[in-house]
Amino acid sequence: MTRDSRPTILITGAGSGIGRALAQEAADDGWHVILVGRTRATLDDTAALIGPDAATVLPADITRAEDRARIAAAIGPRLDVLVNNAGALRAGRLTDLPDEAAAAMISTNLLAPILLTRDLIPALRATRGRVVNIGSVFGDIAFPYFTVYSASKFALRGLSDALRRELAGDGISVSYIAPRATRTAAEVEFAALVEPFSMVLDPAEKVAARAWRGIRAGRRTVYPGLAERLFVLVQALSPRLIDRALIKQAHAPAAKAALSTLPEDAKS
Template identity: 60%
Template sequence: MTRSNTVLITGAGSGIGRALALEAARKGFTLILAGRTATTLEQTKEGCIGADVRCVVADVTTPEGRAAIMDAVGPTLDILINNAGVLSVGHIADMTDADLERMTTTNLVAPMALTRDLLPALRRTRGRIVNIGSVFGDIAYPYFAGYSATKFGLRGFSDALRRELSGAGVGVTYIAPRATRTNAKGAFDALVEPMDMTLDPAEMVASQAWAAILKGKRESFPKGKERIFVKVQRLFPSLVDKSVGAQARDPKTLAALKQLTPSEI
């Protein structure tokens, strides 16, 4: 009898995390779902029909939360998906210390710390680390400055970790979705039209992410204009400065900023 591969997903109570869990259940994985709210985790579990699912109520930003996750994982883990994240949008001048610390701790420090803690379990299976980043980790967007910075950091961490673990049998995949239709959309909904954003369903993001994970890809970007923009950004950043800068100065964009509120993803 062979065991089912085990996947840990943080931030699994909603949005992309829930979609990743449902897709993993359909693929026959054993699931460990981590998040801060028992109710939403149970709702995700109910959707994972036929799968072996365990829920861990834990705050990944705290040592105690990560210890609880480690206890649930045990000695081996096949796939770690660092998905939990938060978002605050607006002028950097209006960001509080709490806003910046919340994004940095959740989006960057927590996945680095959890990856460190679970490396022994991943080494035993020659498993894979998956970091859910963002297109904003390549294309730094105005009014998403703090969020972009954390996703740039997560992309850098992914690249460095991949090289550090070369030869160890542990793979690293960086997933960079564009804006997604989740609860977090409310935080930037007013900016969607003036900044010409394309939004994908969480289910599409999860499907494309799993395709990249199972193929062992180093990174995955959405199909469409954003993939082209990422290439332009890396080669000719001044062109993106002009284009996105014009969007940022547009009166419609400036008016939309007054409607923004912090949210979680």
């Protein structure tokens, strides 16, 4: 991979949503962006959007060991920022969740970031770089019908804290970004639950702009707004209040009805 004087950021899941918007933020700020994702066509679309000179397209499935090795080889000895953004989401009752859907969420949201980060630590150490994990407010407040997704994001938040403490001696920093529900392609998986849970969905561009400001400022964590920070504080200090609110919403007729309208593959 040809290098120039620009700092380099690698973003997984860069073909759409938050990953694409974050690539735009980085490119606008003068960074060279390495776009990683499973689908070449969507990565090419992102590259066209941010400008071919700002991007390197690297199709890869981060859940595959051979693809992670190929990423590490392509990166070479130096990387300034790694953004673990790629994710998988499936909503619905746990009793309706197929094995493969649960495995995909754990593999994509947690195991792949662990292993990709491990493989890229030498390149990050060379620049005293930063690992950025894109989590979710669902990683602080566990939502019913998002059971495995919430569990994977709770674990990613724990990974971020542990890595921050472990890698400090190498000069590598860690940021955890926790957006609330976001308008991305994954929205189709839970759209029916938005109204019953009174969710507010942010545009991916808004999430990315806030995330990029936090990354550039070297922030430890980035949450979307005052309301979410308040809810996280209440969850920590008085979880029974959150229990009561979410149990009431989860078992209301509107939520029960919404479950039956989730995509068929979410109920298989």
